[in-house]
Amino acid sequence: MNKKLHTEDVDNLFRAIMTLENLEECYAFFEDVCTVNEILSLSQRFNVAGMLRRGETYLDISEKTGASTATISRVNRSLAYGNNGYDIVWDHLAAQEKED
Numbered sequence: 001m002n003k004k005l006h007t008e009d010v011d012n013l014f015r016a017i018m019t020l021e022n023l024e025e026c027y028a029f030f031e032d033v034c035t036v037n038e039i040l041s042l043s044q045r046f047n048v049a050g051m052l053r054r055g056e057t058y059l060d061i062s063e064k065t066g067a068s069t070a071t072i073s074r075v076n077r078s079l080a081y082g083n084n085g086y087d088i089v090w091d092h093l094a095a096q097e098k099e100d
Contacts, residue, residue, distance in 0.1 A: 048075045049086045 051061045
């Protein structure tokens, strides 16, 4: 975990996010906290990560998402050498799908 990122303010932000109960609450909160472009960038990175996980090529990903190769490379680096955050979320989503 990045020591520079781990602060009380970031802890408070993440705790606040963890209280959100549904998509409508997420939209309301993130639209207040982030710009539209920031939200779209986050969603693009998450989409890119899923496509990389499925083995899609940089070219296909770039064409489908509009992401630059620099963004795709950065996401790929996170998947390979990061803190497994994407995997944690995908595991939770898979478990949630089994419950539904």
